Amino acid sequence: MKNYFHQATGLGMAVYICCILSAASIALAFVGAEKAGEIMATPPALGLSALLALLLILRGGFTLFNRRYYSAMMHLGCACVVVGWLTGQTAPYLDQGDKGPLKGSIAMVDGDVMNALWEGAYLTNYVGKLPFSVKLDKFIIDYYASSSVDQSAGRMPPIKEYRSRVTITEPGKEPYTKNIVVNQPAYVCGYHIYQMSWGQSQNWQGQPVTYTVLQFIRDPGLHLVYFGFGTLFVGILLFSVRLFKVRSPAPAPLPEVKS
Amino acid sequence: MMIKTTLQGGLIYLTMVFFIATLVASALRQRMLIKGFWAAGFLTAVSAVLWRGIHTGHPPMQNLFEFFLCMAAFLWPLSRLSSWKNGIDTTVKDAVLGLCILFPAGFVFGEEVRRLPPALQSSLFVPHVASYVAGYIMLARAALMALPMLKKGCPPAEMRSAEAASRQTVVVGFLLITIGLVLGSLWGKICWGHYWQWDPKEMWSLATWMVYAGYFHLRLKTGMRQPRLLAVFLWIGLLFVVLTLTWINLSHLFSGMHNYA
Structure with missing residues (x-):
């Protein structure tokens, strides 16, 4: 029994697993991001990931028991990241359906009030309702100052920033205002709200309007993933400090290396 | 040219x-x-x-x-x-x-x-890229330091010092690319909405990370008995780094969200 355990989670197996995962990553790089995400969401991929997490937990637990804390932190940290990811992936099957959808977007023009999320290339598929409502107060685009190159080419300078100022109304609370900028998402009721994109179109009267697209994402496994990142990082830090404590070997003692 | x-x-x-x-x-x-x-x-x-x-x-x-x-x-x-x-x-x-x-x-x-562009205006921009710059340099230097290990009939003393130097260099590189990967992941969550996008460059970075993880496990398993295999791992890692910086950045085959270069 003990032998099987060490064969399944031992160093030799770990070398093979690292090589296999490396090759699999490259294979997924060739199929492109969208297809790779779809492949990884299929049950076999989820099952293999769960198996990987199990092996990591077993090994991490074993090294923890042996008081090799740096190794335990690295393996358990990786396990937390995988389990956290699996939590997010399996949430639609495990949720009771009362927490709102996991992901969706809204396209709005100034003044719109909405609480339904959509998906698809043209945001035409309904995915569910948010537990709060969003009103777009104003969408603003800032440009860089026009340079001499821009002027001689007769073009607009590139965009510096675009942001949506929204008013959030949670049930039973006072409405409040948030700014949503690229790289500065807002966090409301478990949802991160992202400034995804913007565009120009016409309203029903034929007048030009500028719309903003906000994306709403809820990920129940996120905290576990972050915890895993932190643990993994501390583990690798301890590991490298340990490696540096081993002094560069003096040229003297030769034998003890058997081939 | x-x-x-x-x-x-x-x-x-x-x-x-x-x-x-x-x-x-x-x-x-x-x-x-x-x-x-x-x-x-x-x-x-x-x-x-x-x-x-x-x-x-x-x-x-x-x-x-x-x-x-x-x-x-x-x-x-x-x-x-x-x-x-x-x-x-x-x-x-x-x-x-x-x-x-x-x-x-x-x-x-x-x-x-x-x-x-707006997507690059973040306080994580410099740390993410800087740790990859320094990390890749360390990994490349580790592969060069491991060169004597590939030689036939290398004197054991030289072998040992090359092995120790390359291992201590690679562990710093590994630490740095881990920081780069984790910071990139956090930035991805803040900027793109998810910490992992299955973007080709992310996948190649993960593949590189796995090669070095494999190297450390192999070193622990075989010690100094197979120095050539250790050096081969380091050179495969360097190959991946070079590919990540050139082919993956420039080829349309791997177009994705990292296309700023």
């Missing part, structure tokens, strides 16, 4: 001249000259990075041209660190590496200034 006639180009070519002078001095065994040229190359490499930063008005890490400039500026301190920590002299290898890094910056990549 093009020659830059700007101050930026001049600084790059001057750095390359100093690196070549280091190699020549090394062939002539002039110790003072080696030290002098090698340090002068560092100063010009740093000036090239600083000038780029002043000229563009943003941290010079946006595209491949700026990334390679930064890599060259990291060489001298890391080389000094190795000689202090491991007692081995890597000046010649590092100067060759520096020339390989600066050649594309000097003759292939364009130097036109682009202003930062």
Whole structure:
């Protein structure tokens, strides 16, 4: 029994697993991001990931028991990241359906009030309702100052920033205002709200309007993933400090290396 | 292939001249000259990075041209660190590496200034890219230090010191690419909405990370019994790094969200 355990989670197996995962990553790089995400969401991929997490937990637990804390932190940290990811992936099957959808977007023009999320290339598929409502107060685009190159080419300078100022109304609370900028998402009721994109179109009267697209994402496994990142990082830090404590070997003692 | 006639180009070519002078001095065994040229190359490499930063008005890490400039500026301190920590002299290898890094910056990549798009305006931009710059340099140097391990009939003493030096170098590189990967992941969550997007460049970075994880497990399993296999792992890792920086960045086959270069 003990032998099987060490064969399944031992160093030799770990070398093979690292090589296999490396090759699999490259294979997924060739199929492109969208297809790779779809492949990884299929049950076999989820099952293999769960198996990987199990092996990591077993090994991490074993090294923890042996008081090799740096190794335990690295393996358990990786396990937390995988389990956290699996939590997010399996949430639609495990949720009771009362927490709102996991992901969706809204396209709005100034003044719109909405609480339904959509998906698809043209945001035409309904995915569910948010537990709060969003009103777009104003969408603003800032440009860089026009340079001499821009002027001689007769073009607009590139965009510096675009942001949506929204008013959030949670049930039973006072409405409040948030700014949503690229790289500065807002966090409301478990949802991160992202400034995804913007565009120009016409309203029903034929007048030009500028719309903003906000994306709403809820990920129940996120905290576990972050915890895993932190643990993994501390583990690798301890590991490298340990490696540096081993002094560069003096040229003297030769034998003890058997081939 | 093009020659830059700007101050930026001049600084790059001057750095390359100093690196070549280091190699020549090394062939002539002039110790003072080696030290002098090698340090002068560092100063010009740093000036090239600083000038780029002043000229563009943003941290010079946006595209491949700026990334390679930064890599060259990291060489001298890391080389000094190795000689202090491991007692081995890597000046010649590092100067060759520096020339390989600066050649594309000097003759292939364009130097036109682009202003930062909204997605790159983040406090994680510099730490994410800087840890990859330093990490890749360390991994490349580790592979060069492991060269004696590939030789047939290498004396055991040389083998041991090469192994120790390359392992201590690679662990720093591994730590740095882990920081780069984790910071990139956090930034991805903040900017794109998810910490992992299955983007081709992410997948290649993960593949590189896995190669080095495999290296450490193999070292623990076989110790010094298979030094060649260890060196082969380091060289596969370096191959992945080079591919990530060139093919994956430039080929349309791997277009994705990292296409700023």
